[in-house]
Amino acid sequence: MEQTFLLVKPDGVKRQLIGNIVNRFEQRGFELIGAKLIRITREQAEYHYEEHKAKPFFGELVDFITSGPVFAMVWQGENIIQISRAMMGKTNPADAAPGTIRGDFASEVAKNVIHGSDSPESALREIANFFKPEELLTSTYLDGTADRSDDSPVSIH
Ligand code: GTP
Ligand code: MG
Secondary structure, rough: EEEEEEOOOOHHHHHHOOOHHHHHHHHOOOOEEEEEEEEHHHHHHHOOOOHHHHOHHHHHHHHHHOOOOOEEEEOOOOOOOOHHHHHOOOOOHOOOOEEEHHHHHOOOOOOOEEEOOOOOHHHHHHHHHHOOHHHHOOOOOOOOOOOOOOOOOOOOO
């Protein structure tokens, strides 16, 4: 089962979009296996955006992502990396189709609401940057074939 790292950026948290974004991935049938609301360190941010180190906007990128709380998540599901990138929309909100997260909520490239891993290698690296193994579920709760016969009946008294 494929896993990915998704992060609601400080603009998305400030605009109270966490619920809407979580809802979209749940509705799509993906499974949340870890999540936390955190302030990320400069070191974590620089490592996260290492591939953009030489770009002129690198400083701005790190300043922005550390400017307020972010909501970090790990999700899993078949083809989740490709599908979640499609659900997020193009990097520049001007090019993002309506119906995508960026197409619905963002209007500038620096404040584009969400980050998502772009490959299985990035996902592994990004998950390890933000989560300890014990913070993630190791099993699925969405398996429709699960045998629930050993669940205890719930007492209302
Ligand atoms: P992420 O999921 O955030 O990694 O976005 P992406 O994979 O769609 O884009 P990319 O990795 O190429 O760029 C990383 C982030 O840099 C983008 O999400 C933008 O927020 C930001 N970014 C890209 N271009 C610019 C720019 O010209 N100026 C600024 N300030 N930020 C930019
Ligand atoms: Mg990227």
